[in-house]
Amino acid sequence: xxxxxQHYRTIWRxxxxxxxxxxxxxxLPHRFEILSIDTLPEMVVAIRTMQVRGAPLIGAAAAYxxxxxxxxxxxxxxxxxxxxxxxxxxxxxxxxxxxxxxMQSRLFSMPAGFRRQAAWDEAENVCDEDVKLNRAIGRHxxxxxxxxxxxxxxxxxxxxxxxxxxxxTVDWGTAMAPVYAAHDAGIPVHIWVDETRPRNxxxxxxxxxxxxxGVPHTxxxxxxxxxxxxxxxxxxxxxxxxxxxxxxxxxxKIGTYLKALAAFDNDVPFYxxxxxxxxxxxxxxxxxxxxxxxxxxxxxxxxQGRTENGGIASINILPHGTAASNPAFxxxxxxxxxxxxxxxxxxxxxxxxxxxxxxxx
Ligand code: MRU
Numbered sequence: 001x002x003x004x005x006q007h008y009r010t011i012w013r014x015x016x017x018x019x020x021x022x023x024x025x026x027x028l029p030h031r032f033e034i035l036s037i038d039t040l041p042e043m044v045v046a047i048r049t050m051q052v053r054g055a056p057l058i059g060a061a062a063a064y065x066x067x068x069x070x071x072x073x074x075x076x077x078x079x080x081x082x083x084x085x086x087x088x089x090x091x092x093x094x095x096x097x098x099x100x101x102x103m104q105s106r107l108f109s110m111p112a113g114f115r116r117q118a119a120w121d122e123a124e125n126v127c128d129e130d131v132k133l134n135r136a137i138g139r140h141x142x143x144x145x146x147x148x149x150x151x152x153x154x155x156x157x158x159x160x161x162x163x164x165x166x167x168x169t170v171d172w173g174t175a176m177a178p179v180y181a182a183h184d185a186g187i188p189v190h191i192w193v194d195e196t197r198p199r200n201x202x203x204x205x206x207x208x209x210x211x212x213x214g215v216p217h218t219x220x221x222x223x224x225x226x227x228x229x230x231x232x233x234x235x236x237x238x239x240x241x242x243x244x245x246x247x248x249x250x251x252x253k254i255g256t257y258l259k260a261l262a263a264f265d266n267d268v269p270f271y272x273x274x275x276x277x278x279x280x281x282x283x284x285x286x287x288x289x290x291x292x293x294x295x296x297x298x299x300x301x302x303x304q305g306r307t308e309n310g311g312i313a314s315i316n317i318l319p320h321g322t323a324a325s326n327p328a329f330x331x332x333x334x335x336x337x338x339x340x341x342x343x344x345x346x347x348x349x350x351x352x353x354x355x356x357x358x359x360x361x
Contacts, residue, residue, distance in 0.1 A: 001166040003032065003212055009131075009171050011052060011060050013124065018071040018116075020064045024051045025167060029208035030306045040069040040082050047089040047096075050199070054168020055242045055278055056130050059095030062086045063123040066103040070119035074112050079104065091291040092251060092329045093242040094280045099126055127170045133275040134172035136343035141178020141238070141273060144339075144346060146187060148235055148269070155188035155216065157235045159225055162196045162253035163205035164240025164273065174273040175238040176206070178341065183215045191217040192234060194225060196253060198299040198326060222255055226262035237263050237270045238341070244272065244279045248334035248349020249286030254327055260336040269338040276343060276356060286331035297324035 001008055011022050020037040026049065027033045035051065037043050043065035046052050052061045069082030083100045090096060106122045107115045149156040158179060162168075165176035172180065182189050191210055196202035203219050210217040220228070228234050237259055243251040250256070250272045263270040283289045301318045318324060334349035347355050 001171055001209065001212070009127070010057055010167055011064065011127065011170060013064070013120065018068070018120065020061075020068065022046060022052050022061070023167070025053055025205060026051050027312065028167070029204050030310075030312050037064070038068070040065055040072065040085065043068055044085050044089045047086070053201070054163060055093035055095040055240065056134070056169040056174065056275060057167070058090060058093045059099035059277060060123075060127045060130055060170050062089075062096050063099045063103055063126040066100065066107070067119040067123040070107065070115045074107075074115035074119075076108075076112060079107055079115070090293060092293045093278075095242075095277045098277045102126065130170040130275070130277075131172060133277075133343040134169050134174060134177045137174055137273050137275060137341055138172055138177030138181040140343075140345050141271075141341045142181040142185060142187075144271070144341070145178050145182040145189065146185075149182070149187050149189075152235075155190040156182070157190050157192060157233055159192040159194070159228070159234045159237045159259065160206060161194045161202065161237075161239050161256050161259055163201040163209075164238075164252075165206050165209045167205045167209055168240060173209075174240045174275060174278075176209070177273065178238065179210075179215060180213060183213065189215065191215060192225065192228060193217050193219045194222050194255065194259070195219055196255065197222055198295075198303075200303070201253070225259050226266075229262050229266040229268050234263075234266075234268050237268060239270075239272050241272050241274045241278050242329055243283075243286070243290050244274050244340065244352070245283040245286045245289070246279070246281050246353060247284050247286075248337060248340060248352050250274070250332045250334075250337060250340075250349075251286055251290045251292075251329050252332065254330050257330040257332045257336075260332040264336045270336060271339050271341055271346075272332075272337060273341040276359060279352065279356065279359075281356075281359065287333070290329075290331060292330070293328040295326045295328045297326055300324035300326050
């Protein structure tokens with residue numbers, strides 16, 4: 001992704017040493033700040049406080065967290081300690097556990113004393129693979145968008161929820177990868193961006209990265225999507241996912257389910273873009289079987305924005321003493337989903353197993 005002419009990934013290893021650089025997503029879109037993450041506890045905090053967020057990026061950050069831990073101490077005990085700290089940092093995105101398990105298998109296959117370099121190499125592999133998977137999702141999604149755009153003498157209107165773009169991954173994004181591919185191929189697209197309360201990842205992050213890439217977009221309130229669909233203003237919905245079950249149920253940012261219901265009622269195709277590390281083959285039905293992150297009430301009670309003098313401020317919007325509840329994700333049942341866009345191609349939810357037959361074991 002290019003930001004003002006310079007290429008960036010969202011996370012990278014500092015070439016000078018064994019530390020990691022991240023774009024601090026809690027400061028966007030108001031400030032573009034790069035942070036140095038030098039220790040395992042700093043990486044755990046970065047994930048927990050959402051300086052890095054989005055399922056694939058959380059996985060990449062956890063892989064680097066394991067590498068940072070191995071630079072400190074590559075004993076069995078520290079390896080296990082690092083894995084458990086990272087896994088408990090955010091519960092819903094399965095990419096986190098996937099990345100930590102992958103790092104553990106690689107590192108336990110060699111004795112202490114040899115793990116440091118291997119950990120950094122494997123973390124780099126996790127990041128490079130994420131970029132490849134997302135590019136492939138972009139290629140497959142491009143064919144779909146091309147077909148849907150054919151014959152329209154106007155831009156293809158796509159609605160998305162939360163941020164499943166470049167910032168949620170190492171590069172390219174999942175739901176936004178087909179959008180960038182279509183835009184770059186000259187297919188006119190326009191994105192309806194749900195603001196995505198309570199943290200406003202749509203308004204803050206998706207709008208920012210689409211703007212940097214020159215993709216036309218409009219931010220809408222979370223409740224506007226159904227109305228736009230009723231009036232023929234949405235041609236398709238594409239969202240990302242934090243965990244997809246073997247049966248094709250999609251767990252994603254809170255509010256996704258309501259968009260899927262509205263899309264179903266209005267015959268608007270609803271797609272989830274999903275790299276294979278986001279599929280949890282151990283779960284069949286998503287209902288009640290996925291840990292849903294329960295975040296603090298402060299995120300509901302307050303809102304962050306830019307002040308007139310250019311500072312960043314958080315203001316309270318609730319009456320004093322009002323209770324607030326903040327479930328961060330919901331599950332969209334497969335019956336509401338038209339298709340899943342993966343690195344292997346696009347399929348209806350009930351054909352996900354067939355597409356990844358050998359991975360399920
Ligand atoms: O709480 P967040 O910002 O980490 O939630 C992110 C999402 O819900 C994304 O849609 C999901 O991780 C897909 S990312 C490609």
